[in-house]
Amino acid sequence: TYKNLCEFIPILGCNSSSPIKAVDLNPLIQQLLTTHSGSTIFGVGGHSVLLSITEDIAAKVSLKPSGKHVRHEQSIFKLLDQVPCPYIIHSFLCAPNITYMPLFKNGTLYERMSMDDKPRPVLQWMLQLSEAVACLESLGYAHGELNPRNILLDNQDQLRLVDFDHALKIGDDLDVGYEPYVRASKAAQQISGGTYGKAGPITEQFALGLIFWYMSRGTELYAELDGPDKVDRLIEGELPVVNLENPIDGIIFDSSPVTSTDRMIQQPRKRNVRFRR
Numbered sequence: 001t002y003k004n005l006c007e008f009i010p011i012l013g014c015n016s017s018s019p020i021k022a023v024d025l026n027p028l029i030q031q032l033l034t035t036h037s038g039s040t041i042f043g044v045g046g047h048s049v050l051l052s053i054t055e056d057i058a059a060k061v062s063l064k065p066s067g068k069h070v071r072h073e074q075s076i077f078k079l080l081d082q083v084p085c086p087y088i089i090h091s092f093l094c095a096p097n098i099t100y101m102p103l104f105k106n107g108t109l110y111e112r113m114s115m116d117d118k119p120r121p122v123l124q125w126m127l128q129l130s131e132a133v134a135c136l137e138s139l140g141y142a143h144g145e146l147n148p149r150n151i152l153l154d155n156q157d158q159l160r161l162v163d164f165d166h167a168l169k170i171g172d173d174l175d176v177g178y179e180p181y182v183r184a185s186k187a188a189q190q191i192s193g194g195t196y197g198k199a200g201p202i203t204e205q206f207a208l209g210l211i212f213w214y215m216s217r218g219t220e221l222y223a224e225l226d227g228p229d230k231v232d233r234l235i236e237g238e239l240p241v242v243n244l245e246n247p248i249d250g251i252i253f254d255s256s257p258v259t260s261t262d263r264m265i266q267q268p269r270k271r272n273v274r275f276r277r
Contacts, residue, residue: 002030005041005049009063012044026065028097042103047165057092058103065097069165074099076141076164085135087128089152089162104160109211110148113218122215125159126251129211132161133204137170142199144168146207147181148214168199180221181207183234209252213240216248 006022029049033039036053043050047069051059062070077091077099084090092100109125112118129151136143143150144166152160166176173194174182182196182203197203214220221240222230242249 001041002033005029005044008044012046020063024064026062026067026097028065029061029063032059032061032098045163045165052103053100054103056103058101060099060101062097067097070097070099072167073164076167079139079141080135083135083138085132087132087159087161088135089160102160104152104154106153106155106157108149109151109153109159109215112153113148113214119157120215120218121157122212122248124157125215126212126248128159129161130208132159133208136167137201137204140170141167142170142174142201142204143207144174144199144203145176145178146204146211147178148211148220149178151211170200172199174199174203179227179230180234181210184231185235212248212252216252 006025009020009022009025012020029051032051032053033041036051038054039059040052041049042052042058044063047064047067048060048062051061053059060070060073074091074094077094080088080090089101089104092102094100106112113120133143133146143161143164145163150161150163152162154160168174174196175194177196183206184195185193185197210221222233225233242253244250244253
């Protein structure tokens with residue numbers, strides 16, 4: 001309910017550089033919940049709230065009036081209309097502060113990987129996600145925040161890439177990300193770019209490779225490590241070896257660029273190969 005949202009907002013923004021207070025919430029949120037009978041709050045992010053308007057229609061509303069992230073995502077939706085891709089979510093209608101789009105209730109890829117009783121068509125998902133990323137790249141953009149939480153599944157187990165709030169033009173500084181799907185450069189190696197380099201094929205392919213790893217293993221890379229240890233290993237380029245005799249590992253090898261200084265963790269009875277540039 002809207003009351004629950006007002007209580008949750010201070011918690012959501014407690015670590016934010018620009019926290020949101022309940023009094024700052026976009027009045028459109030309450031208006032939509034009141035106007036559309038049966039509508040509910042489906043999800044809340046850092047910049048927007050997703051409302052379930054009907055069983056298959058959602059409204060993404062900026063948490064604050066005139067929020068720049070929703071406006072930016074709408075500009076990406078407009079570009080995506082030029083190259084429709086079945087594995088990218090598209091908008092039905094964009095208006096000030098609100099975007100109407102399809103609603104998928106099957107959850108994210110991250111949630112799906114915890115369900116051992118459901119099939120995992122990994123090769124199908126790899127192909128679909130690659131096509132979605134290539135579609136964005138054809139427009140001159142990188143998603144900028146590729147990770148399993150930004151990938152939805154529809155009722156037919158088809159992937160839908162979502163959340164373009166942080167999409168960047170190729171070559172722009174990349175400062176947003178979620179390890180292990182991004183990695184910072186060593187201070188001595190970072191000549192230019194954002195925290196995670198410059199958005200483009202290298203950063204997107206790195207994320208793809210680690211998502212493919214997650215799809216095929218069922219656990220995220222270095223999930224057993226604490227945050228700082230995970231970050232350190234990524235910065236140092238300590239990435240696991242892959243078995244080229246396995247077709248999926250071969251794709252991971254081809255899609256995951258690394259620098260020439262990266263080292264591999266040794267594993268017995270497997271070819272010592274490394275994700276390549």
